[in-house]
Amino acid sequence: MAPDGTDRGSGAARKNHSDRFDRLPATTDERVVARRPTREAVLSWWDERFGIDPAIFEPYSFWERGGGKIWLFYGDVPSPVDIDGLGMLALRARQEHWKPTLEAVQRFGDHATRNCIHLSRPEAARFFAGEDQELDWDGDWGYLIVTHELAGKREPLGVGLYVHGELRSMVPKGRRRELG
Numbered sequence: 001m002a003p004d005g006t007d008r009g010s011g012a013a014r015k016n017h018s019d020r021f022d023r024l025p026a027t028t029d030e031r032v033v034a035r036r037p038t039r040e041a042v043l044s045w046w047d048e049r050f051g052i053d054p055a056i057f058e059p060y061s062f063w064e065r066g067g068g069k070i071w072l073f074y075g076d077v078p079s080p081v082d083i084d085g086l087g088m089l090a091l092r093a094r095q096e097h098w099k100p101t102l103e104a105v106q107r108f109g110d111h112a113t114r115n116c117i118h119l120s121r122p123e124a125a126r127f128f129a130g131e132d133q134e135l136d137w138d139g140d141w142g143y144l145i146v147t148h149e150l151a152g153k154r155e156p157l158g159v160g161l162y163v164h165g166e167l168r169s170m171v172p173k174g175r176r177r178e179l180g
Contacts, residue, residue, distance in 0.1 A: 018066040021086045023079035036064055037093045045091075045098055051113030063087070068094025070106065100145055102158045102171065109145040109156025116145040117160060117167065123158060124148040125179040130166045134179060143170070 024039045025031045039062050043054040061129035063071040063086055073087030118135055126133050127146055146160040159170040
């Protein structure tokens with residue numbers, strides 16, 4: 001395939017469609033849309049960044065709608081799919097640093113073995129309110145899974161961005177809450 005996204009066989013340009021879902025190709029050898037992530041790359045990213053075993057995602061198919069919005073669907077359907085929603089938005093992958101969604105982290109973050117930052121109750125309350133806070137963290141910078149102990153178990157709350165000694169809350173404005 002040419003760098004412009006031209007299909008090897010037909011010569012017709014292939015591109016993303018913002019109005020339909022296309023299944024991610026399994027590997028780069030199967031890719032027909034330039035820069036489209038592969039299932040292999042998505043699984044590798046979850047494993048390398050957060051230590052989530054690729055086997056966790058075995059029953060799911062991955063889809064792209066538009067440029068870099070990766071959706072996760074339990075099961076499989078023929079591709080492409082011309083519908084408004086399919087499963088859950090799990091990842092934004094067409095930027096320099098891939099970003100997991102709050103929903104994906106809350107669903108799969110309990111399987112993570114690295115790049116998780118655990119917050120105390122006051123820190124968790126500030127995080128849910130959308131506040132940035134200075135925190136010590138000796139792990140990787142970038143997107144982290146934020147956890148807090150609930151009912152005696154460490155639970156994923158959402159996504160934080162850690163840079164320069166500061167944890168930035170990535171809780172969407174409409175999902176922020178003031179906790180007592």
